[in-house]
Amino acid sequence: xxxxxxxxxxxxxxxxxxxxxxxxxxxxxxxxxxxxxxxxxxxxxxxxxxxxxxxxxxxxxxxxxxxxxxxxxxxxxxxxxxxxxxxxxxxxxxxxxxxxxxxxxxxxxxxxxxxxxxxxxxxxxxxxxxxxxxxxxxxxxxxxxxxxxxxxxxxxxxxxxxxxxxxxxxxxxxxxxxxxxxxxxxxxxxxxxxxxxxxxx
Numbered sequence: 645x646x647x648x649x650x651x652x653x654x655x656x657x658x659x660x661x662x663x664x665x666x667x668x669x670x671x672x673x674x675x676x677x678x679x680x681x682x683x684x685x686x687x688x689x690x691x692x693x694x695x696x697x698x699x700x701x702x703x704x705x706x707x708x709x710x711x712x713x714x715x716x717x718x719x720x721x722x723x724x725x726x727x728x729x730x731x732x733x734x735x736x737x738x739x740x741x742x743x744x745x746x747x748x749x750x751x752x753x754x755x756x757x758x759x760x761x762x763x764x765x766x767x768x769x770x771x772x773x774x775x776x777x778x779x780x781x782x783x784x785x786x787x788x789x790x791x792x793x794x795x796x797x798x799x800x801x802x803x804x805x806x807x808x809x810x811x812x813x814x815x816x817x818x819x820x821x822x823x824x825x826x827x828x829x830x831x832x833x834x835x836x837x838x839x840x841x842x843x844x845x
Contacts (some may be wrong), residue, residue, distance in 0.1 A: 658738030
């Protein structure tokens with residue numbers, strides 16, 4: 645598959661490159677846009693401050709520009725936390741999207757959002773201060789009404805950004821389980837007749 649992977653509010657940390665390498669090793673082509681122009685942050689607070697400084701509209705503009713050259717290929721949009729919310733927004737607005745892989749985050753939906761059976765997989769900690777149970781229940785219903793085919797996986801006791809080995813949230817067992825399931829999800833989307841899905845970069 646052709647995957648557009650967006651980083652978290654911590655910026656393009658080594659964990660993002662490691663995630664991309666893991667996906668490439670499984671035969672996928674992956675792009676990792678740098679929406680923060682090289683800036684990385686050790687704390688959520690610093691990252692959120694920088695995100696606020698950039699502004700939601702500008703961040704989304706950068707994401708759209710990064711994805712645009714490849715969207716005709718039929719992208720799987722993926723993201724980590726903040727990047728997941730960006731991936732969701734782009735996937736719901738791209739009628740050629742092949743799938744949506746959300747790690748640690750979701751986003752609200754436009755009232756008129758509509759997709760035709762878009763495969764969606766969400767992986768999130770339980771509990772997660774940024775993705776509360778009430779919010780996730782409402783999100784799941786909204787995604788279903790929009791026409792998405794949604795799977796949700798919860799990881800009890802894991803920290804919010806539990807797939808990043810460089811952060812205190814890291815949970816190796818939950819991270820490995822997430823990647824195992826996520827790779828299976830991506831394999832289910834792959835068209836064996838499309839040789840372009842098997843290339844790495």
